[in-house]
Amino acid sequence: MLTAMLDDTMNTIRTVIRDTRPTLKRQETGTVLQVGGGIARVSGLASVASEELVRFPDGVLGVAINLEPDVVGIMLLGDSDRLNAGIRVTATGRETDAPVGDSLLGRVIDATGRVLDGGKPIDIHERRPIERPAPEIIERSPVTTPLETGIKAIDALIPVGRGQRELILGDRQTGKTSVAIDTIINQRGKGVACVYCAVGQRATSVAKVVETLRQHRALEHTLVVVASDDDPPGLRYITPYAATTMAEYFMEQGRDALIVYDDLTRHARAYRELSLLLRRPPGREAYPGDIFFIHSRLLERSTHLRPEFGGGSLTALPIVETQAQDISAYIPTNLISITDGQLYLSPTLFQKGLLPAIHVGKSVSRVGGKTQHPSLRAVASDLRLAYSQFEELETFARFSTRLDKETRATIERGRRVREVLKQTEHHPLRASEQAGILSAVNAGLLDDLPVDRVAEAEQCVQQALVAKLPELCDRMDRGEKLHKEQWEKIHGVIRQALAGMQPREGSPG
Numbered sequence: 076m077l078t079a080m081l082d083d084t085m086n087t088i089r090t091v092i093r094d095t096r097p098t099l100k101r102q103e104t105g106t107v108l109q110v111g112g113g114i115a116r117v118s119g120l121a122s123v124a125s126e127e128l129v130r131f132p133d134g135v136l137g138v139a140i141n142l143e144p145d146v147v148g149i150m151l152l153g154d155s156d157r158l159n160a161g162i163r164v165t166a167t168g169r170e171t172d173a174p175v176g177d178s179l180l181g182r183v184i185d186a187t188g189r190v191l192d193g194g195k196p197i198d199i200h201e202r203r204p205i206e207r208p209a210p211e212i213i214e215r216s217p218v219t220t221p222l223e224t225g226i227k228a229i230d231a232l233i234p235v236g237r238g239q240r241e242l243i244l245g246d247r248q249t250g251k252t253s254v255a256i257d258t259i260i261n262q263r264g265k266g267v268a269c270v271y272c273a274v275g276q277r278a279t280s281v282a283k284v285v286e287t288l289r290q291h292r293a294l295e296h297t298l299v300v301v302a303s304d305d306d307p308p309g310l311r312y313i314t315p316y317a318a319t320t321m322a323e324y325f326m327e328q329g330r331d332a333l334i335v336y337d338d339l340t341r342h343a344r345a346y347r348e349l350s351l352l353l354r355r356p357p358g359r360e361a362y363p364g365d366i367f368f369i370h371s372r373l374l375e376r377s378t379h380l381r382p383e384f385g386g387g388s389l390t391a392l393p394i395v396e397t398q399a400q401d402i403s404a405y406i407p408t409n410l411i412s413i414t415d416g417q418l419y420l421s422p423t424l425f426q427k428g429l430l431p432a433i434h435v436g437k438s439v440s441r442v443g444g445k446t447q448h449p450s451l452r453a454v455a456s457d458l459r460l461a462y463s464q465f466e467e468l469e470t471f472a473r474f475s476t477r478l479d480k481e482t483r484a485t486i487e488r489g490r491r492v493r494e495v496l497k498q499t500e501h502h503p504l505r506a507s508e509q510a511g512i513l514s515a516v517n518a519g520l521l522d523d524l525p526v527d528r529v530a531e532a533e534q535c536v537q538q539a540l541v542a543k544l545p546e547l548c549d550r551m552d553r554g555e556k557l558h559k560e561q562w563e564k565i566h567g568v569i570r571q572a573l574a575g576m577q578p579r580e581g582s583p584g
């Protein structure tokens with residue numbers, strides 16, 4: 076009897092022991108050996124993973140990036156002022172991640188989701204890893220739809236398609252940011268979610284961009300992700316990856332998204348800073364050996380997905396700064412080889428006031444041509460030819476006063492093309508507005524007009540077309556192809572509009 080009772084009790088104890096799961100989670104802690112320059116060297120985190128998030132006592136986060144047998148190199152994502160040797164570090168067991176969702180649009184945040192615009196906290200329902208594999212080749216589809224920038228020189232001559240990666244490069248202060256911002260502004264009402272990722276810029280420059288977007292009602296469809304120049308290099312380094320994760324969310328929902336990286340020169344410098352502090356071997360220009368990979372794995376994530384995979388797209392406009400117009404420097408050549416084309420902004424054109432300062436000869440779009448609006452394609456080839464012939468002749472013409480009639484005509488036409496390609500910032504144009512004036516200059520309708528009246532003529536032409544041929548304008552904007560008769564109708568209206576221009580005082584007419 077007693078034995079039976081004992082047996083019962085023992086069985087119950089055994090069941091309890093078997094079914095009880097320990098609720099304790101193993102949490103590894105380490106000790107800081109050294110902090111400085113945005114890096115901490117930590118001992119005791121023997122099983123921490125690469126890219127794992129770690130936490131310092133007052134909430135500062137870090138990412139483990141250098142795993143050595145006894146010491147782990149951590150890049151800090153926050154202020155290191157209150158960190159010192161001897162404090163404890165906890166491994167979180169979490170990959171570095173970023174918030175995603177529609178609620179982010181219209182906001183200014185950092186890579187970890189911290190609100191920087193002084194607004195209310197953001198409702199975050201989901202976080203995704205900042206490093207994600209790029210879509211497989213089988214998931215990708217050719218680029219088929221244009222991404223309209225609203226800038227005549229780009230949409231007509233160097234068109235960009237949705238899902239393309241087009242590099243914007245140029246020296247300091249040549250209008251790189253301006254081209255990207257105008258493109259974002261032009262997406263208003265077009266259903267393209269935009270992400271502007273600012274890396275290593277001064278906070279005042281970023282504030283200016285945010286203000287411009289707000290003024291042009293473009294902030295509603297844009298998310299701004301910022302790591303400014305006084306943030307630690309670790310945060311500057313991870314920000315583009317986090318911003319890409321945020322943009323991919325829209326692509327993966329089958330929508331179209333656009334991401335601007337402003338700029339990747341500063342991103343590369345942040346990575347160089349980290350690598351040197353971590354004592355990785357320096358290579359060319361002191362950049363570490365994997366500098367190509369940090370940009371290729373970032374830009375490979377932009378693509379156009381096949382319909383079976385949702386059909387969404389992510390277009391990337393990475394910006395890179397050149398020094399003394401050297402586009403063959405290390406980082407620019409890397410990026411040129413990764414992207415599907417480049418827009419080169421020339422300081423010489425900028426100084427001459429030819430804005431936007433896009434150098435047509437040095438710019439190229441490797442995939443966008445197939446997506447161009449038919450109305451713009453109809454004018455593009457003649458325009459490019461007229462312009463390149465003119466560029467060649469202009470230099471030569473300076474040395475010679477006696478030019479034959481044909482050369483003079485090419486130069487006069489070229490001058491007008493150049494004038495038509497000028498555009499003020501933050502003033503994007505619809506496809507019909509662009510096609511109208513460009514086809515007018517192609518057809519020689521502006522040849523008799525003084526060059527300094529071309530801008531005025533453009534206004535007249537645009538107003539006349541909208542007033543008299545609204546239906547044809549709609550067709551052009553929708554991307555329909557126009558017949559010869561329809562073009563003739565357009566030219567008729569343009570001729571009338573130009574004839575009706577007020578003669579300037581003191582001029583014969």
Ligand code: ATP
Pocket residue numbers: 245246247248249250251252253254396430431432498499500
């Ligand atoms: P940074 O190297 O400092 O980043 P950036 O190359 O991005 O400069 P922006 O800041 O875009 O250049 O432009 C430089 C200046 O040129 C700005 O003051 C801007 O307002 C002006 N600018 C750029 N494009 C145009 C344009 N199309 N029309 C008039 N002004 C322009």
Ligand code: MG
Pocket residue numbers: 251252253337
């Ligand atoms: Mg800029």
